[in-house]
Amino acid sequence: MAEPTLEQLREQIDGLDEQLQGLLNKRAELAQKVADVKIATDGDAVFYRPEREAQVLRQVKARNTGPLDAETIARLFREIMSACLALEQRLKVAFLGPEGTFTQQAALKHFGHAVETISLAAIDDVFREVASGAAHYGVVPVENSTEGVINHTLDSFMESPLKICGEVDLRIHHHLMLSEHTQLDKITRIYSHQQTLAQCRKWLDTNMPRVERIAVSSNAQAARRLKDEWNAAAIAGDIAADLYDLKILHRNIEDTPDNTTRFIIIGHEEVPPSGEDKSSLLVRMKNRPGALYHVLKPFKDAGVDLTRVESRPSRSGNWSYVFFIDFEGHRDDENVQAVLAALEREALDVRLLGSYPRAVL
Amino acid sequence: MAEPTLEQLREQIDGLDEQLQGLLNKRAELAQKVADVKIATDGDAVFYRPEREAQVLRQVKARNTGPLDAETIARLFREIMSACLALEQRLKVAFLGPEGTFTQQAALKHFGHAVETISLAAIDDVFREVASGAAHYGVVPVENSTEGVINHTLDSFMESPLKICGEVDLRIHHHLMLSEHTQLDKITRIYSHQQTLAQCRKWLDTNMPRVERIAVSSNAQAARRLKDEWNAAAIAGDIAADLYDLKILHRNIEDTPDNTTRFIIIGHEEVPPSGEDKSSLLVRMKNRPGALYHVLKPFKDAGVDLTRVESRPSRSGNWSYVFFIDFEGHRDDENVQAVLAALEREALDVRLLGSYPRAVL
Incomplete structure (x- = not known):
């Protein structure tokens, strides 16, 4: 059999594009129906569901056979979901500016391009913009080891009721x-x-x-x-x-090719479990010998894996310390609840900043 | 019949996503075959075809029935084509930086996000990067009325053999x-x-x-x-x-809501007709009375619509003027060839900078 000509291949692509377009619009219709059901059952419906999006993207990656690689096709689905969601609600996402920074990249990577991004000059401003409802979500760096901004973000949490509802990792090159x-x-x-x-x-x-x-x-x-x-x-x-x-x-002279920086998404809602979740916790302890040991022991006892621990002096008094702890698991998990109960007995203050899907993209 | 539940709708979306994913990968396979055919017929094959992409996007917009609007779905197809092309060749696109400017936005709008963008500090640098082959294409502003950069771009053309192979319009807010x-x-x-x-x-x-x-x-x-x-x-x-x-x-206090700025794509290849094309021309004339009249008359005679005319003194001598002219049509069109022939008789120099698809997105 003869190889197809360029003309024939392009005709095949055109036919396929037409099917694709039909499916994309069908998907948007279904997304509209989902929104209708949500509105019917809850007047104050939340259209953006991070845990559901994470599940869809994981499924896409898991079943992918190529030739598009799993990362690329997940990125396309991110944009498809972003476009479908925008039919119901155009999300406003505040980020630490200026435009063109890694934080904006992180926002677009997480939410897709069908959102409105709002560039703000300080991390505090991002928290305020979300707290006031002027933006639905905010994106701030939390582990930018080379620029030291992490402290501002952690400090902001001490004074804010906002929750963490997602994380983004970005590859950084030097x-x-x-x-x-x-x-x-x-x-x-x-x-x-x-x-x-x-x-x-x-x-x-x-x-x-x-x-x-x-x-x-x-x-x-x-x-x-x-x-x-x-x-x-x-x-x-x-x-x-x-x-x-x-x-x-x-270009790219870093020794480890997967040098990443971490960002978090802040918002008002608690995110239900997605199946692969992480949580972030703020614990304030009296400054006594062995404080760190007492903070970490409940995690070991309950078999909960830590992914990061930061400690810093509390602003509210000279004699207490604050620990920021990231770990695997969701607030609804039994072993996580055991950890929280144990920490309540040890600490001056325990605040779960949020449980959220582990970064998919 | 009962309305479907949230659960049922999500199952339908999951099934639909699986079909979508199959089609996306099938499209990528077909794109690979197109590349194979190109390589078999031409060792130095060009994978990126602006006229073909413009045709696909126009078709997508024309046949769209919603609920996704034509602009949104065309943007999704832009990303799909961008991802498919990246399987063959990851395009390098140089732009006038810094990161986060309108010019970068224009580059990503035109090429999709599966390209590598290279930020450069001056318009000259963008021309050089493309001329040397370090980047496949370049993106420069050509009608940024508020920042006055247009002159640099036009001047660069006087000294460069590069062609215009596309245009991008961006909405600008004040x-x-x-x-x-x-x-x-x-x-x-x-x-x-x-x-x-x-x-x-x-x-x-x-x-x-x-x-x-x-x-x-x-x-x-x-x-x-x-x-x-x-x-x-x-x-x-x-x-x-x-x-x-x-x-x-x-925000957005401009009187006309569709205030746009124009960018052009520069590259090495001439772009075949896409069906809806524009062309840009550089004409050098002796500075004599009625020069502008003599430049414009051939367009009127041949029924070719002008979209823009700029004139400025030539750098190469005090007694000549250079006109930059944009018009509707393609170099292969008969009436355009008539215009070019007529201008050749009047002008010191006539250079067609390029014929390219009119901006689709």
Whole structure:
């Protein structure tokens, strides 16, 4: 049998596109019916269901046979769901700006492009915008190790009733960059945040073993310094290169290719279990010897896996500490409830910030 | 018959998603076969075909019955095509940075999100990156009336062999913004680019009739000024508000809701006709009386509609002028060829910068 011609293949694609379009609109119709049922049963219906979206995306990834890879097709379904949801309700999502930052990328990755994003200048503002109802959800960085913003986010939770209802991981790349003044053969030092220098250690050992590494407060700060120095380079991301008009000499020099930064979604609702969930907890303890041990023991006893622990002094008094704890599981799980009950007995304060689907994309 | 329950509707959606997924992967397979045929017939095959994509998107919009609107479903197909193309070739698209600008938005709107975007600091750099082959395509603003960058783009064409192979229109919104020092009840002047002030005239007449309007060189410049003034406001876009940390008091105050800015796609290939095309032309004329008349007459004679004419002094000599002309039609059309032949007789130089599909999205 002869191979199909270009013309024939394009006709096949056209036919297939027509079917696809029919199904997409059919899906939108069904989504409208779902909304109708929700409105009929609950006047104050919530249209966006993070746990349901996570389940759909997991199913899509699990049954995928290619040739589109699982990540790509899940991304397409994210956009399809985003478009269907927008028929019922155009979500407003506030994020820590400015436009074009990783946080905006995270917002669009999580919600798809059929939402309205609102760029705000500070993490506090994002919390306020969501708390007041001006935005449905907010997106803030929570583990941006190189820029140190994590503290603002955690502090904001101490004073806010908002819940965590999702998480997003973004892959972050580091580049070696120069300014226009830099003399390539005379580089004697490299600036970056300590964490970034550590993440690029192998590359630096191999490629620039004799150059001094100088840790500064942020990668953006490192990039800014190059302006006035002719014998220095910096390691930072694309945005810093743009901002300070630097030339990228080597891209993606981080040692671990899956260097990610974590963001959380804040909102008003508690999210029901999706089957694969995480939770975040805030615990305030009296500052006595062994406080950390007492916080962590209930998790071990109940067989609950921790994914992260941060501790910091409480703002509300010199003699107490606050722990931020991420763990596997959902507030509705029995073993999680056992942990919470045990912590209530030990701690001054226990607040579950939220249970939410583990990041799918 | 009873209305379906939420559970039943979700089962229907799940079944439909499975079909959708099958079709999406089938489409990707067909796209791979198209690529195979192209490689078999031409070693140096071009996988991205702007005219074909424009045709597919037009068809999708034309046959759409809803409930998803034509714009939304075309956007989904843009992403589907983008993902299928990425299986063969991940396009590299250079744009005028920094990240988060309208130009990046235009690039993603045109190419979908499955491309690699490269942010560059100047329009010249975008031309160079594409000319050298480091990027497949470039995206530059050509009619950003408020920021005045158009000249750089047009000048770059005078010295570059690259072709225009597409156009993108983006809707632009203007907002009234204040700094933290501004005393709301004491505003005596409003800064903005002259063009923007004109675009918001009705709103200003109605809402701030007594406030002085001061035209400055760009909207960004207007936003920057607020830093040191307590009795002024500015009109500018979201990006400027972010950049200078301003508070938006009123959104979308432009009089015409469809205020758009135009971008062009530059590349190496000439694009075959898509059925609805535009062309851009560069004509250099001796500076004699009636030059403009002689340039425009051939269009009128051949019944070719002009969409834009710009003239500026040529760099290569004091006594000649350069005209940039956009018109409806394709280089392969007979009446367009008649125009070109007539212009050849009148002008010092005639260069067709490209024929390309009219913007679909």
